[in-house]
Amino acid sequence: MLSKEDEKLLALLQRDGRASISDLARALSLSRATIQSRLQKLQDTGVIKGYTLELGESYLANLVSAHVSIKVKQKLTARTNTELRQMSQISALYAISGEYDLIAIVQAQSTEQLSHLLDDIGNLEGVERTTSSVILETKFKRHSF
Structure with a gap:
């Protein structure tokens, strides 16, 4: 504690x-x-794992961000997770409950680059389908423990 x-x-x-x-x-x-x-x-004690770089608002404002829901073939989940981890434009990957198995938070420098990234994710072996939601505006973001 x-x-x-x-x-x-x-x-x-x-x-x-x-x-x-x-x-x-x-x-x-x-x-x-x-x-x-x-x-x-x-x-x-592992509470602090390391210190990381936080990108500036002016840089982030020029990125196109999206949430990508991913349905995965269960037998290929580990392999798919490994391949998704190697994609540098994916900043976070969450296992979720419901119709989809994962949500990836992605960032690209343009809508064209985002489109290619979404194609790359959808073409991974083990990915059955994806649904994307482009983030239009961040109302607020909290840092939590």
């Missing part, structure tokens, strides 16, 4: 993964040594 200070530390890091130890310590009214110790503990 995380302490309230750990939750606050994680929230600060989600907003700015490059924040310095000094800035984090100041924001939380804790010593630098305490922040370093908490970060090490969170890393050692």
Whole structure:
């Protein structure tokens, strides 16, 4: 179970993964040594897996994003998941309940590139059918624990 200070530390890091130890310590009214110790503990216990790049809004605004629902032949699920993981334009893949088995979050630099990506996904061995929904506008996005 995380302490309230750990939750606050994680929230600060989600907003700015490059924040310095000094800035984090100041924001939380804790010593630098305490922040370093908490970060090490969170890393050692697997709460923090790593630090990643967050793309800027101006770049993201120019991408075409879509949710792609994917129906998979059950015997080829593992193989299909592996092939989908290798497609760099797929930022997330979720197993879901219902008519479809997976939802992929995809991003492309143009509608033409998106069309080719959707064809590539649909042509994978094991994919029975897909349905796509292009994201027109993001109303809000939350970071969660």
